[in-house]
Amino acid sequence: MPAAGVVLIVAVVLIVAALVYYLVSTIFALRQIAAGLDEAIASVGEIVEKSAPVNGIVTTINEHLDAAVSALEGLLVKKAGMQDAVGLVDGLYPGAAAEGFRDFPESATVKPPRIAEVYTRGTLTLARLGREAPIAAASPSGGPVLRNVTGGSLAARALYPEVRQTRPTALERSPIIGTDSPVQYEPSEEPGVRRRMKAKEEA
Amino acid sequence: MTLWWIGDILLLVVVLPVVVYLLRGVLAEARGIVPSVRRIGAAAAAGSKDLDAAPLLLTTRDQVIKTVETVADYGGSLDVIIDDAS
Numbered sequence: 001m002p003a004a005g006v007v008l009i010v011a012v013v014l015i016v017a018a019l020v021y022y023l024v025s026t027i028f029a030l031r032q033i034a035a036g037l038d039e040a041i042a043s044v045g046e047i048v049e050k051s052a053p054v055n056g057i058v059t060t061i062n063e064h065l066d067a068a069v070s071a072l073e074g075l076l077v078k079k080a081g082m083q084d085a086v087g088l089v090d091g092l093y094p095g096a097a098a099e100g101f102r103d104f105p106e107s108a109t110v111k112p113p114r115i116a117e118v119y120t121r122g123t124l125t126l127a128r129l130g131r132e133a134p135i136a137a138a139s140p141s142g143g144p145v146l147r148n149v150t151g152g153s154l155a156a157r158a159l160y161p162e163v164r165q166t167r168p169t170a171l172e173r174s175p176i177i178g179t180d181s182p183v184q185y186e187p188s189e190e191p192g193v194r195r196r197m198k199a200k201e202e203a
Numbered sequence: 204m205t206l207w208w209i210g211d212i213l214l215l216v217v218v219l220p221v222v223v224y225l226l227r228g229v230l231a232e233a234r235g236i237v238p239s240v241r242r243i244g245a246a247a248a249a250g251s252k253d254l255d256a257a258p259l260l261l262t263t264r265d266q267v268i269k270t271v272e273t274v275a276d277y278g279g280s281l282d283v284i285i286d287d288a289s
Contacts, residue, residue: 002204002207004204004207004208004211005207007208007211007215008207008210008211008214011211011214011215011218011219012214014215014219015214015218015219015222018219018222018223018226019222019226021226022223022226022227022229022230023226025230025234026226026229026230026233029230029233029234029236029237030233032237032240033233033236033237033240036237036240036241036243036244037240037243037244039244039247039248040240040243040244040247043244043247043248043250043251044247044251046251046254047247047250047251047254050251050254050255050257051254051257053257053260053261054257054260057260057261057263057264058260060264060268061260061263061264061267064267064268064271065267065271067271068270068271068274068275071274071275071278072274072278075278075281075282077288078282078287078288079281079282079285079286079287079288080288081288084288
């Protein structure tokens with residue numbers, strides 16, 4: 001066989017060897033890819049299976065929450081009036097008045113009273129919802145006050161001793177002190193020690 | 204004979220390097236895909252595990268329904284107790 005033929009055979013063998021090596025390596029890599037994709041597909045299947053009922057459940061939750069929001073908005077507007085309701089919501093959540101109430105599109109155009117800048121939230125809530133607090137007299141809504149604002153503070157009278165409950169014309173005055181006082185109190189013998197009463201000393 | 208040698212030289216100098224170059228590129232790309240596929244599989248498995256808490260949404264739905272019903276009852280009482288604005 002001529003030398004050129006031998007070289008040709010060697011070249012072909014080298015090419016075939018290269019083909020075998022690289023193609024077999026590629027086959028192994030593709031098998032790894034296929035195995036990885038099988039795992040991924042199985043996990044994706046689990047995701048699809050687990051997330052299937054989520055849409056329906058979330059839709060149900062949103063429907064109930066929408067109903068609650070509508071009811072509460074309606075109650076607030078009914079009880080406080082549109083302007084005060086917007087002011088109350090804007091006081092609690094600054095900037096919310098711009099969006100307005102969902103079921104009351106006209107509420108977006110209401111200029112909210114600056115309620116929160118004057119009163120605290122607690123007072124504000126009492127004044128708006130119950131109108132039982134004294135501050136309700138200054139309520140911009142102008143609704144009737146359920147509590148006697150003028151006489152309401154007299155309830156504090158009950159905190160004092162019983163003698164004040166009878167509303168006496170004049171209470172016993174406080175003792176007069178000084179050198180010209182009708183009753184002279186003798187100084188104590190020692191600081192912090194009261195002098196004994198004469199009656200007790202005689203007895 | 205000269206043509207034989209020319210053919211041998213072409214095989215060794217041109218064909219063999221080209222074949223090796225092309226097959227090496229295919230193998231490199233195939234091997235490059237393997238880590239990406241493994242990461243996808245790991246991410247999908249983690250996502251599936253995260254959704255294990257999805258059945259708790261049933262409890263959340265029931266609680267929301269009960270809460271809304273309570274709020275509705277309370278709102279009805281408030282509607283009776285408190286005067287309307289107008």
